[in-house]
Amino acid sequence: MDEFDFIKRIQPKSYKQSNLIKGIGDDAAVFRQSYQDTVTAVDTLVENVHFSRKTMEPYHIGYRALAANISDMAAMGCKPAFYLISIVIPPSWAESELEEIYLGMTAIARQFQMDLIGGDTVSGKELVISVTIIGFVDRNKARYRSDAKEGDVVFVTGSLGDSAAGFYLLSNFDQRDRLTYQYLINRHRMPFPRVQFASGLHSLQRVCLNDVSDGIASEANEIAEASHVTMKIDYEQLPIDKSLLDFSREQQESWVLSGGEDFELIGTVSELEWQKLIEIAAKQNVPVTAIGRVTGHDHKGKVFLAKDGQTKLLRKSGYTHLK
Numbered sequence: 001m002d003e004f005d006f007i008k009r010i011q012p013k014s015y016k017q018s019n020l021i022k023g024i025g026d027d028a029a030v031f032r033q034s035y036q037d038t039v040t041a042v043d044t045l046v047e048n049v050h051f052s053r054k055t056m057e058p059y060h061i062g063y064r065a066l067a068a069n070i071s072d073m074a075a076m077g078c079k080p081a082f083y084l085i086s087i088v089i090p091p092s093w094a095e096s097e098l099e100e101i102y103l104g105m106t107a108i109a110r111q112f113q114m115d116l117i118g119g120d121t122v123s124g125k126e127l128v129i130s131v132t133i134i135g136f137v138d139r140n141k142a143r144y145r146s147d148a149k150e151g152d153v154v155f156v157t158g159s160l161g162d163s164a165a166g167f168y169l170l171s172n173f174d175q176r177d178r179l180t181y182q183y184l185i186n187r188h189r190m191p192f193p194r195v196q197f198a199s200g201l202h203s204l205q206r207v208c209l210n211d212v213s214d215g216i217a218s219e220a221n222e223i224a225e226a227s228h229v230t231m232k233i234d235y236e237q238l239p240i241d242k243s244l245l246d247f248s249r250e251q252q253e254s255w256v257l258s259g260g261e262d263f264e265l266i267g268t269v270s271e272l273e274w275q276k277l278i279e280i281a282a283k284q285n286v287p288v289t290a291i292g293r294v295t296g297h298d299h300k301g302k303v304f305l306a307k308d309g310q311t312k313l314l315r316k317s318g319y320t321h322l323k
């Protein structure tokens with residue numbers, strides 16, 4: 001199969017988004033936009049950095065590549081619509097495995113009514129999938145990291161550390177022992193971005209949002225820095241799934257604070273609108289937990305963690321690519 005056969009095989013037969021004018025098949029895609037703001041981002045998945053043949057089946061690689069990007073759309077409070085895939089394919093990958101990657105990607109795309117509208121195909125040494133994503137949001141309703149204000153409640157969706165625990169199990173446990181922890185493994189391989197929840201918050205005046213890709217120690221600091229505020233987080237309030245309790249306290253702490261890849265949302269909202277947020281979350285069956293407060297102003301932005309009776313500076317201890 002050459003590059004052109006490959007493109008023919010991955011080309012969608014029909015499109016879901018009505019504003020698409022030209023999808024795959026020309027030098028670029030075209031869509032028409034008039035009343036909403038357009039939101040776009042790109043994130044890359046690299047073999048042996050974000051996944052290995054041991055931790056992911058080809059289906060999960062495709063799913064996870066798109067999920068990470070959809071999560072950034074959720075973090076902007078917007079609805080994803082289009083994606084473009086740039087893929088580097090090593091010769092060792094079989095056609096059937098590439099097909100599985102696209103099946104995984106199409107499966108999550110379908111859940112969000114998204115269309116594949118372009119990309120690029122090249123050969124190389126390791127599998128790399130770079131996803132460019134495009135979404136839309138009502139004018140001036142995009143949610144920013146820079147919108148936290150003193151007095152706000154700090155919250156997270158879902159539970160933290162599951163993906164890192166799943167990664168640990170996939171790396172260290174054999175097939176049989178993994179069965180007990182299928183939930184954690186799924187959370188690593190097939191995270192579900194919180195798009196509906198974030199766009200359900202449109203009626204709120206102000207919400208500050210960020211998604212958890214590197215670990216909340218990182219993302220809380222990103223909010224504090226962008227908003228020029230100090231934030232205090234209470235370790236005991238952090239939502240932990242019960243299956244994490246089987247592991248040591250050190251493991252739990254490191255996964256919860258800096259494991260990353262949970263693709264949950266961390267955010268802040270005024271105390272006045274907190275109740276409304278809880279009601280919206282309850283209607284959607286999305287668990288939301290208050291984990292702290294925005295306590296004051298600081299140009300540099302700092303996060304403090306209260307734990308075991310002590311309050312200490314929480315540094316960006318999450319995953320970093322360049323050290």
Ligand SMILES: Nc1ncnc2c1ncn2[C@@H]1O[C@H](COP(=O)(O)OP(=O)(O)OP(=O)(O)O)[C@@H](O)[C@H]1O
Pocket residue numbers: 041042043068072213214
């Ligand atoms: N190489 C780059 N060139 C230009 N802009 C970049 C580059 N890398 C990151 N950025 C920009 O920096 C900002 C933060 O990017 P970052 O990747 O940290 O966020 P994220 O995608 O939410 O996190 P993660 O990559 O951990 O999922 C974004 O505006 C992003 O577009």
Ligand SMILES: Cc1ncc(C[n+]2csc(CCOP(=O)(O)O)c2C)c(N)n1
Pocket residue numbers: 043044048049050051052055068167213214259260261319
């Ligand atoms: C094989 C393998 N090794 C390590 C990890 C852990 N890991 C990789 S990237 C990342 C943060 C998010 O990345 P980004 O900032 O690019 O979104 C984490 C926690 C993994 N998943 N698979």
Ligand SMILES: [Mg+2]
Pocket residue numbers: 042043
């Ligand atoms: Mg990124």
Ligand SMILES: [Mg+2]
Pocket residue numbers: 043068069072213
């Ligand atoms: Mg990202």
Ligand SMILES: [Mg+2]
Pocket residue numbers: 071072075210211212213
């Ligand atoms: Mg993000």
